[in-house]
Amino acid sequence: MCDTCGCNMTHGNQHLLAPGGKLHKTGQGNEAVTVLKNLLSENDHIAVHNRQHFDRHGVLALNLMSSPGSGKTSLLEATIGSLGNRYRIAVIEGDLETENDAERIRRCGVEAIQITTGTACHLDAHMVHDALHRLNLDDIDILFIENVGNLVCPAGFDLGQHSNITLLSVTEGDDKPAKYPVMFRVAELVALTKVDLLPLLDDFDPERARENIRTLANAAPVLETSARQPETLQTWLQWLEDEIQQHRTHCENAETA
Amino acid sequence: MHELSVCQALISQVEELAQREMVQRVERVRVGIGPLSGVEPQLLQHAYPLAAAGTLAENSELEIENRPIRVHCPTCGKTSDANASRLLCAHCGDWQTTLVSGDELMLLQVEFIRETDNV
Ligand SMILES: Nc1nc2c(ncn2[C@@H]2O[C@H](COP(=O)(O)OP(=O)(O)O)[C@@H](O)[C@H]2O)c(=O)[nH]1
Ligand SMILES: [Mg+2]
Ligand SMILES: [Zn+2]
Ligand SMILES: [Zn+2]
Numbered sequence: 001m002c003d004t005c006g007c008n009m010t011h012g013n014q015h016l017l018a019p020g021g022k023l024h025k026t027g028q029g030n031e032a033v034t035v036l037k038n039l040l041s042e043n044d045h046i047a048v049h050n051r052q053h054f055d056r057h058g059v060l061a062l063n064l065m066s067s068p069g070s071g072k073t074s075l076l077e078a079t080i081g082s083l084g085n086r087y088r089i090a091v092i093e094g095d096l097e098t099e100n101d102a103e104r105i106r107r108c109g110v111e112a113i114q115i116t117t118g119t120a121c122h123l124d125a126h127m128v129h130d131a132l133h134r135l136n137l138d139d140i141d142i143l144f145i146e147n148v149g150n151l152v153c154p155a156g157f158d159l160g161q162h163s164n165i166t167l168l169s170v171t172e173g174d175d176k177p178a179k180y181p182v183m184f185r186v187a188e189l190v191a192l193t194k195v196d197l198l199p200l201l202d203d204f205d206p207e208r209a210r211e212n213i214r215t216l217a218n219a220a221p222v223l224e225t226s227a228r229q230p231e232t233l234q235t236w237l238q239w240l241e242d243e244i245q246q247h248r249t250h251c252e253n254a255e256t257a
Numbered sequence: 258m259h260e261l262s263v264c265q266a267l268i269s270q271v272e273e274l275a276q277r278e279m280v281q282r283v284e285r286v287r288v289g290i291g292p293l294s295g296v297e298p299q300l301l302q303h304a305y306p307l308a309a310a311g312t313l314a315e316n317s318e319l320e321i322e323n324r325p326i327r328v329h330c331p332t333c334g335k336t337s338d339a340n341a342s343r344l345l346c347a348h349c350g351d352w353q354t355t356l357v358s359g360d361e362l363m364l365l366q367v368e369f370i371r372e373t374d375n376v
Pocket of ligand 4: 330332333
């Protein structure tokens with residue numbers, strides 16, 4: 001589609017594009033080619049391809065990221081419990097090892113594809129592409145992609161998702177957005193999870209966590225959830241329903257265009 | 258550990274270019290990296306010789322240009338420097354800024370050596 005598209009172009013570096021991919025001589029007489037290409041452009045192109053697959057089948061794809069143990073699988077279990085009878089849900093599970101999470105999801109009556117990454121600390125668009133061809137996308141409304149538990153690496157790899165969801169459990173500390181800005185800056189929704197534990201913790205302030213996210217110039221909604229208290233999930237479920245509606249409209253418009 | 262996969266992606270782009278230009282050896286590779294790309298320049302520097310071994314880029318030099326974090330503020334219209342965990346406008350303090358630079362992960366330039374005994 002685009003060989004030197006500079007998928008990550010920002011206003012600040014657009015001027016660098018000018019020389020194009022032409023050869024010129026350096027001071028030492030070597031030949032040099034000036035390129036301006038995202039190092040992950042191959043991944044990004046597969047991500048674009050994945051997104052086209054999703055859109056063609058009207059699937060909303062959501063990428064869940066957090067530290068290990070922040071409650072991604074638990075939130076998915078609770079979500080399937082609440083929305084499973086109205087929407088067709090499927091899950092791609094990324095983990096270093098084991099099928100445990102996929103089995104937990106299957107016990108909820110939902111299809112789950114496990115990707116074991118071995119030593120890779122993140123999912124990439126290739127892995128998701130392989131997994132999505134094992135699913136029947138026509139039978140899916142929402143596809144959750146549970147990324148490998150890691151607050152650093154997954155943020156760098158576009159998978160073709162429509163939104164990034166980052167979880168921060170209250171036991172991790174409200175300063176984590178400031179310590180992991182790369183991850184929290186790109187979140188389209190942040191869930192502060194395990195809020196049932198807040199009464200036991202004297203140093204997690206949801207308001208401070210929210211402020212730390214705003215300080216990253218991120219206006220994403222910051223919700224407070226507990227997989228143990230279904231009544232806390234209302235805003236999350238409503239957000240999901242709104243996303244599905246918007247995505248359907250988007251896909252229909254794209255089809256008629 | 259994802260610096261190694263980034264490095265492998267970099268090397269494959271460099272090799273592709275070297276093949277296109279039909280050169281035998283890569284001398285120097287220049288990349289631009291912003292702190293908000295999530296890639297640690299030092300780790301990338303360490304991973305580079307490993308990823309380059311056995312390729313046309315073997316023994317080449319990786320030059321990393323650290324890109325500054327800059328934000329634009331729609332409220333006051335100014336652009337300012339910022340740091341990774343504080344992307345506020347330095348002029349009026351507003352938080353609703355947009356990133357102008359600082360998340361780049363870019364291949365900028367590749368320098369080749371062409372053996373010239375035959376043309
Ligand atoms: N108290 C409490 N524990 C939770 C909650 N959500 C998850 N957990 C526990 O946290 C641990 C890790 O949860 P899991 O969903 O596997 O996290 P993941 O690694 O992010 O998928 C498990 O022991 C869960 O029971 C919650 O809302 N409240
Ligand atoms: Mg899990
Ligand atoms: Zn495909
Ligand atoms: Zn301002």
